[in-house]
Amino acid sequence: MDNYKMWIGGKWVEAESGQTFATFNPATGEEIARIPRAGQTEVDKAVAAARQAFPVWSRMTCSERLPVLNRIAAAIRENAAELIRLEVLEHGTPIGDAGHAPMMSAGNIEFAANAARTLLGEVIPTVSHTMTLLQRVPVGVCAIITPWNHALGMMAVKLAQALAAGNTCVVKPPSVNSLIGLKFAEILDKVELPPGVVNIITGPGSSTGQMLASHPGVDLIGFTGSSETGKVLMAAGSPTIKRMIMELGGKNPVIVLEDADIDAAVKHLGPRQFHNAGMHCSGAGRYYIHEKVYDEFVGNLLM
Numbered sequence: 001m002d003n004y005k006m007w008i009g010g011k012w013v014e015a016e017s018g019q020t021f022a023t024f025n026p027a028t029g030e031e032i033a034r035i036p037r038a039g040q041t042e043v044d045k046a047v048a049a050a051r052q053a054f055p056v057w058s059r060m061t062c063s064e065r066l067p068v069l070n071r072i073a074a075a076i077r078e079n080a081a082e083l084i085r086l087e088v089l090e091h092g093t094p095i096g097d098a099g100h101a102p103m104m105s106a107g108n109i110e111f112a113a114n115a116a117r118t119l120l121g122e123v124i125p126t127v128s129h130t131m132t133l134l135q136r137v138p139v140g141v142c143a144i145i146t147p148w149n150h151a152l153g154m155m156a157v158k159l160a161q162a163l164a165a166g167n168t169c170v171v172k173p174p175s176v177n178s179l180i181g182l183k184f185a186e187i188l189d190k191v192e193l194p195p196g197v198v199n200i201i202t203g204p205g206s207s208t209g210q211m212l213a214s215h216p217g218v219d220l221i222g223f224t225g226s227s228e229t230g231k232v233l234m235a236a237g238s239p240t241i242k243r244m245i246m247e248l249g250g251k252n253p254v255i256v257l258e259d260a261d262i263d264a265a266v267k268h269l270g271p272r273q274f275h276n277a278g279m280h281c282s283g284a285g286r287y288y289i290h291e292k293v294y295d296e297f298v299g300n301l302l303m
Contacts, residue, residue, distance in 0.1 A: 004178075006036055006202055007185035009049035010195025016041045021204065023178055026092040035178040038201040038208045043170075046199035047217040050141040050168040053196030058138045058166040062117045069113035069164060071191040073106035076156070079187055083152055086180045091151060105156035112157070116164035138166035139243060140219030143212040145205065145233070147224045149280050151177035155184055158222045159198065170218070171200045172209055178202045205229065213237045220245065249281070256297055258290040266300040273301070 005012040015036040022031045038046075057065070076083070080102035087098035122134040142162045146154040155171060162169050173181025185200040201208060205225075213221055213236035221237050223230060224247040234244055256265055273283045289297050 007200045008046045038203040043211040046170045049196035054168045066113045073109040075187045076106040108157045109160040112160035112164040142169045142220045143218045144171045145223045148174035151180045254284040256289040258292045
């Protein structure tokens with residue numbers, strides 16, 4: 001197997017402890033890689049690298065950062081075949097769904113880069129003979145902790161928004177999708193991104209993720225996942241009053257009334273329920289169906 005490393009400060013590094021963990025092919029149970037397990041040393045180095053890079057990156061104008069983000073998007077498209085292969089191999093994503101991930105990720109990065117140019121200041125009317133100005137500034141170092149079900153897409157969209165606004169980042173991909181995260185690091189390594197602007201470390205959320213959330217050098221935590229894990233991360237970040245962007249839970253109910261257009265309901269809900277083999281938060285968690293249309297709805301949904 002290849003010797004995989006983390007990407008910190010623009011350099012490839014191993015875990016100082018030498019500890020690793022395994023990722024598996026979910027279709028066969030076969031171990032496909034040993035991934036470095038970041039400890040406190042690697043978390044400290046990654047945060048320090050992001051803090052060191054912050055003054056340079058944050059002082060760049062949006063028009064100066066935009067070409068860098070566009071290069072990242074282009075590199076994702078160029079490496080689409082390998083990213084799709086890893087989505088299928090490491091996560092079990094159906095290949096039809098995996099094929100959309102690189103293009104959507106690249107598109108989201110380009111959108112964030114261009115949208116950031118509209119983040120202008122404001123003049124706020126307060127009292128007479130006084131002009132109050134609002135200036136938007138980057139937060140600082142962002143810890144990005146992403147979910148397993150849309151590994152590449154969630155890394156791309158969170159990272160793009162943070163970078164476009166002038167923040168620097170430490171990304172921890174989900175442990176079961178670590179190969180995709182490290183491939184993303186390889187892509188970033190080739191696009192002339194200033195060292196330390198993005199750092200990618202690997203490890204379990206219960207250890208590496210918690211270290212990031214509690215680190216005093218991290219200013220913001222961006223997390224998508226369960227409400228239970230979100231509570232843990234919020235508690236870990238609360239002593240240093242971190243900003244939190246939490247996308248938690250999901251799985252809302254669907255109500256199908258007796259006068260519903262069943263064909264339209266199935267056409268809309270079927271793809272949402274079974275997309276990515278059902279592994280996504282926008283699929284319904286439960287259905288409440290009127291008894292008069294129950295058999296018709298269920299029969300059509302499962303066809």
